[in-house]
Amino acid sequence: MGETPFLRMEEIVKTFPGVVANDRVNLEVRHGEIHALLGENGAGKSTLMNVLYGLYQPNGGRILLEGRPVAIHSPEEAIRLGIGMVHQHFMLVPPLTVTENVILGLPGARGILLDQAEARQRIQEIADSYGLEVDPDAPVGTLSVGVQQRVEIIKALYRGARLLILDEPTAVLTPQEIQGLFTVMRRLVADGRNAIVFISHKLDEVMAISDRVTVLRNGKDVATLETQATNKAELARLMVGREVLFRIEKPPAEPGPVVLEIQDLVVRDDRDVPAVRGLSLEVRRGEILGLAGVDGNGQRELAEAIAGLRIPEAGTIRIQGQDVTRMDAGDLLRFNLAYIPEDRQREGLVLDFTLSENFIAKRFRRPPFSVRGFLRHPAILDFARRLIRRFDVRAPGPEVEARKLSGGNQQKVVLARELSQEPDLIISAQATRGLDVGAAEFVEQQMLAQRARGAAVLYISNELEEIFNLSDRIAVIHRGEIMGVVRPDQVTPEELGLMMAGIRREGAPATESPAEPVSSNPGGHP
Amino acid sequence: MTTVTQARESQASRALRWERLINMLLPVLAILASFLIGSLFLWALGVSPVTAYTALVKGAFGNQRLATSTILKSIPLIFAGLAVTLAYRGGVFNIGAEGQLYLGALFAVWAGTRLALPFPWHLLVALALGILGGMIWGAIPGYLKATRDMNEIIVTILMNYIAIFTVSYFVHGPLKEEGWNTQTDAVAETARLPTLWAGTRLHYGVILALICLVLVYVVLFHTTLGYRIRMVGANIHGARYAGIKTTWIMALAMALSGGLAGLAGTVELLGVQYRLIDNFSPGWGFDAIAVALVGRLNPIGVLIAALFFGALRNGANSMQTAVRVDVVVIYILQGLAIVFLIAGSSVDNRIRRWLDAWQA
Incomplete structure (x- = not known):
């Protein structure tokens, strides 16, 4: 060279x-x-x-x-x-237009209006030559994340990167x-x-x-x-200095009775548009049901509805046979439900709280963590130390704020809190997002351990590989509906891809039963 | 293995202790810096800063009478500062302490002048009604925020006016004493806070303030209620996720905050002024926001900050007569202290980041 x-x-x-x-x-x-x-x-x-x-x-x-x-x-x-850099977190001003954002901070030679017209044209040129489709006059706040990223790239190119x-x-x-x-x-x-x-x-x-x-x-x-x-x-x-298991060995599932049963569920999203549209599925004891799908097809709303953070519009959710459709997160505490939320920094943790304060988020009401309304700090600290050890959280101690940990260790804190309660049902949403290989593998191993213990797991993920590795059955979600439920050894990634794109699989009804149908009614309740 | 973890933990706890020390020192440094910059102003006015500050300190603590007066001026600030702190910890910004303390004083003056009860009972009823008045005034914006998502800042500001003019109506009308003065009757002896030591004006309100301070601390950091309040304040989404009824907690934090603010007015009334008049408060409810912030939303910090502001107010008059500068210099000092504190917090973050890096 x-x-x-x-x-x-x-x-x-x-x-x-x-x-x-x-x-x-x-x-x-x-x-x-x-x-x-x-x-x-x-x-x-x-x-x-x-x-x-x-x-x-x-x-x-x-x-x-x-x-x-x-x-x-x-x-x-x-x-x-x-040299130009596009950071993970965009440096854009939402109310300003694309053009204004691009020229922001650059010295203007002439009047603002003249500069804008010229800049607009150059932005259009850059956009055309590299296929960076954007509307130069659109306020950045109205654009999707993907388009905002294009604006960042244009910003760098405009500055001659x-x-x-x-x-x-x-x-x-x-x-x-x-x-x-x-x-x-x-x-x-x-x-x-x-x-x-x-x-x-x-x-x-x-x-x-x-x-x-x-x-x-x-x-x-x-x-x-x-x-x-x-x-x-x-x-x-x-990358990790050791072999990573891409095919996790797991014993065959021994599914038990139905733990989570969802019937014709309809849930609206924040914009008040139905995001889950007549969805039905069931998860049994001792199995992992993988929910595959492209992000934004109702997964978040479904998970939040089950966890009691979003009230469904129609349909029913049953846990252990009891109707929990309209219960909130507080009511659901007694159902021993673990929820690993998609956004761990926003919902899963209180970043300004210490690790020990985070660990007791769902348990502080009960002894030994509190007695007659008073917190028992020694018991809380002791519990935190145990969890830190058991889940190998890399932190200097239980009194460190959650904010100070890396993403992988923050997720371990969430897992430790949720899984240490030996849950009967686990709702896991994008649990490995943003994690490195080692931390992601840890999450997967924990899920398998919970399955072996007898928990019912609904594992929501965008990563097909992960879905294939972990699931006993795979349900595919598209625009808030289940496109089919399949077994991982009876489907190819290509077929799954088609289902994710909205093509329903023939002969795979939404409520297909697991390998050995137990004495339940596979068609669900009448 | 364990020794390694232990070593890491002890290192971490050392870092934590450092952090706490910095936290404690920051307000003190901010106050010192405000005096330093303030001396430039004084110097520009042709006044010797040394003379001025000496007069200020002497005016605040020069003899027993003056020191007592400083403490008396701090008491309403302690209650109101605790009120703002408690609400803020729960994620609600209570700008309405002023209105709440007016309403508390109104309820208390009614009890003190219109009821006839023997000594401890009359006082206790007056105190309880004072707390109730503040609580009602705090609970309304809390409830509106929790259930209707109405901005508590705007609601509390507007409710301040309602409270102040309601008091004015009662002072001019139903509760006005016989005669020319627009003031209420004095509360009965049986409803007054007794003096702590004969010969001073120091009353039992001091003890009450200290009890409230400890109570707020214990509630915030040692009870499940305080845990809920702090969680709602720190991350409302996380709190909902943990199954906490966030709206109810916000409303409750606001009601408790209002109760504390109500005590600020009540204790001043039953311990010092005895009569309610127009403009009964020189703005304690607003100074309380500064007290809470300078005290870093920590009950001990609130105590120190309240004493500081009380001393400034009390020493101001002496400074005015000694060096003939207007009292407004005191407001400048107050303002500077807050600016430096906020500036200090950003430096503090930098120090913290440095400490984190050093720990890792």
Whole structure:
């Protein structure tokens, strides 16, 4: 390779008091390439990119841009050098239009109106040439997350970025939006002038989109590989330093009586549109029912309705045979229901509470945690220490605020609280979202352990692989209806994909019974 | 293994202790900084800051009489500061402490002037009615927020006017004493808070304030009710998820807050003023917001902040006569202290982040 690489980061060291976030990391990005930066949460990916973008100053090493050593002291300098970054959390002003957002902060040469007209045209040009469809006059607040991300990309390109850093860009997107983003990414690098650094911890995406991949682990670069010459198993091993179980071995299910039974349920979403539309399903003791589907097809509303956070409009929900349709979360406490919510920071945790305060969220009313209305701190602390140990929560102690933990450890806190009550029914919504491989595997193992214990599990996930691994039966949801219930060994991912797209499977009624129908009435209640 | 965890825990608890220390020190530093900047103002006015501050401190604590007066001025601020703290912890911003304390005083003055009961009972009834008056005035916006999602800030502000003018109506009309003065009769001896030590004006309201302070602390941090209140304030979605009746808790926090504010007016009435007049309060209900914030929503902090504001108000007059600057300088000092406190919180966050990184 005689060609000078676009970017070389050599022996980058970045330490924070007490931590080495980047330990002599090397990264080389070529012109026209999509370079994936792969690693678990906390492996040092974001730190490295923040060094490149001028947000952090490295303690050692150097950065070469097209062969020339550069010092980048601020994002402004990075932008001047043609480096653009799209952060995980967008930096947009919702009430302003796309055009206003793009030119915000840029010095205007002439009057505002003139600048706007000109900017509008250039935005349109950029949008057309890379397939970044946006309406330049739409207020950003009205756009979907996927389109907002396009605005961020346009913002970077408008400022002359040729090296684009995308920090976990797919985390917030639906599968269709992810495909759209990938198309845009390919067009961006097509002419060989630009390059993209794609930060991710999702193996499928890295395999699908990148030309080369650099794996980080514990702040060190462990390998840089041609994507075509590697595979997911190798990448996963490099990432976590151990073999990851992609096929989890599990004993055959021994389904017992029905624990959760849903009949013709209708639930409206926040915009008052029916999101769950006449849905029926049942989950039995000792089985995992996987609920597959594209995000936004009513999964959230269904989970919230079962957990008592959203009152259904019609239909019934029965737990252990009792009608709980109109009960709220407080009433449901006595049904020993575990709910792992989709948004753990918003609902699953109180971030400003300590771990021990979070652990007792559903139990504080009872001894030993409280006696006659007074909290018993020694018992609470003791309980918290036990859970921290049992669920391997990486935290300095029970009196640390939940806010201070990493995403994976926050999820462990939620799991610890929900699963330690030995629930009869578990509703798990996107439990592995945003987690790295190790933490996701932990979640899956916990679900299997609960199944073995005899819990009924409704496992909602966007990740097909996970659904296949865990489920005893798979129900597919599309626009709030069940498209069919199938067994994982009797269906291909392609067939499942068709069902997720809304094509009902023949001969698979919504209430198909598990392998050995127990003495119940499979058709549900009359 | 265990020793490692133990070591990590002890390190963590050391960091926690640091954090608490910083938390305690911040208001003190903010106050010092406000005096420092305030001295620039004084200097610009051609006044020696040293002379001015000396007069201020002497005016606030110079002798027993002045120190007593400082404490007396702090008492309503303690009650009202606790009121704002309790509501704020529950996620409700109570701007209505002023109205609540007026209504509390109104109920108490009625009991004190229109009922005839023997000593401890008359006092207790007057206190209870004072609490009730504040509670009603707090519960209304709490209920409206909880069930109708009406903004409590607007409702409480507007209800302040209703309360203040309602008191005015009673002072000019039904409860007005015979004669020329627009004031109520003085409450009966049997309904007054007795003095703590003969020869001073210090009354039993001080004890009551300290009891309330401990009560608020215990309720917030050692009861399931306080746990619910704090959870609703910290994350209402998380609280709903945990099965807490959030609307009910918000309304309750507001009612309790109103009760405390009602006590602020009641204790002032039964311990110091004895008669209700127009503009009975110099704005304790609003100063209480500053007291709660400077006290960092912590009962002990509220005590310190209330004493500080009480001292400022009390020392102001002495400073005015000693160096002939207007009392408004005191308001400038108050304002600066709040600005520095807020600025301090952001520095505090930075220190915290640094501590976190150091721990990791």
